[in-house]
Amino acid sequence: MGCDQTLKGLGYRLTPQRIMVVEALHGADEHVSAEEIYTQVKARYPYANISTVYRTLELLKELGLVTETDLGDGRVRYHPAEKGHHHHLVCHKCGKIIDLPESALFHLEETLSRDYRFQPDLKHLAIFGVCADCQK
Amino acid sequence: MGCDQTLKGLGYRLTPQRIMVVEALHGADEHVSAEEIYTQVKARYPYANISTVYRTLELLKELGLVTETDLGDGRVRYHPAEKGHHHHLVCHKCGKIIDLPESALFHLEETLSRDYRFQPDLKHLAIFGVCADCQK
DNA sequence: ATTGCTGCAAACTGTTTGCACTTGA
DNA sequence: TCAAGTGCAAACAGTTTGCAGCAAT
Numbered sequence: 001m002g003c004d005q006t007l008k009g010l011g012y013r014l015t016p017q018r019i020m021v022v023e024a025l026h027g028a029d030e031h032v033s034a035e036e037i038y039t040q041v042k043a044r045y046p047y048a049n050i051s052t053v054y055r056t057l058e059l060l061k062e063l064g065l066v067t068e069t070d071l072g073d074g075r076v077r078y079h080p081a082e083k084g085h086h087h088h089l090v091c092h093k094c095g096k097i098i099d100l101p102e103s104a105l106f107h108l109e110e111t112l113s114r115d116y117r118f119q120p121d122l123k124h125l126a127i128f129g130v131c132a133d134c135q136k
Numbered sequence: 137m138g139c140d141q142t143l144k145g146l147g148y149r150l151t152p153q154r155i156m157v158v159e160a161l162h163g164a165d166e167h168v169s170a171e172e173i174y175t176q177v178k179a180r181y182p183y184a185n186i187s188t189v190y191r192t193l194e195l196l197k198e199l200g201l202v203t204e205t206d207l208g209d210g211r212v213r214y215h216p217a218e219k220g221h222h223h224h225l226v227c228h229k230c231g232k233i234i235d236l237p238e239s240a241l242f243h244l245e246e247t248l249s250r251d252y253r254f255q256p257d258l259k260h261l262a263i264f265g266v267c268a269d270c271q272k
Numbered sequence: 273a274t275t276g277c278t279g280c281a282a283a284c285t286g287t288t289t290g291c292a293c294t295t296g297a
Numbered sequence: 298t299c300a301a302g303t304g305c306a307a308a309c310a311g312t313t314t315g316c317a318g319c320a321a322t
Contacts, residue, residue, distance in 0.1 A: 015295080051304075100248075149321050
């Protein structure tokens with residue numbers, strides 16, 4: 001059951017545009033921006049519009065089918081929820097992005113929950129800093 | 137030695153505008169946005185311009201005198217480095233912002249440093265989630 | 273007297289919206 | 298059929314920039 005069937009099942013219309021957005025999202029191996037999705041969709045269907053891409057992403061987000069990340073470059077990046085979560089170490093010297101397994105933040109999650117009764121939404125968190133290579 | 141003296145010491149001109157930006161920054165008890173600083177400065181000197189505010193903040197940032205935070209509301213917030221660091225739990229139900237002492241992330245910092253040789257820049261990190269009240 | 277800084281206006285980027293037309297169910 | 302979805306253009310918010318004039322050193 002992909003996003004397509006979920007959309008259909010919930011009574012949303014399965015338009016070609018939505019299908020193409022979902023496919024672009026799943027096809028990308030990294031976190032993609034709305035612009036990147038738009039470029040891919042437009043290559044297949046030149047009349048496609050970026051506002052449709054945004055509206056589709058908004059819908060998928062509301063349904064919990066995609067998650068958002070801010071990797072610090074001034075645009076939101078999207079990732080299919082199905083593909084699982086992880087976090088990011090973003091080097092602000094060289095721009096490298098290191099993937100961090102979800103488990104690396106389990107301890108933090110527990111601390112916040114226990115000491116602050118705060119339920120953190122730790123999906124695709126970005127932590128900025130300096131990577132090993134750039135520390136010379 | 138405040139920001140003013142540091143600026144002067146480094147050969148930067150100490151203009152009234154810069155002084156007012158620095159004062160607005162230090163006067164605020166919370167993390168302020170450029171717009172908020174601009175409003176305060178403008179109240180004292182109506183000819184003040186928001187681009188000067190941005191340029192001053194940019195300079196202070198480069199010199200390490202202020203730090204930036206993104207509390208998820210689409211604008212950057214600034215905080216004087218002198219006042220020390222802490223982190224934020226941002227509730228995305230009610231918008232409440234809970235301050236988290238720097239020490240709460242020491243363990244994470246150590247993990248990233250040890251296991252990934254990554255030197256995280258954990259100043260004013262924002263963690264989103266649901267606060268105790270909003271969990272019903 | 274320089275040259276760094278400012279004010280202004282205009283551009284820019286990512287994103288959102290109003291509206292008339294189209295199309296999937 | 299007909300509400301849901303689209304394309305278009307225009308608006309939006311926050312931020313940046315080019316340039317001519319001003320002012321701190």
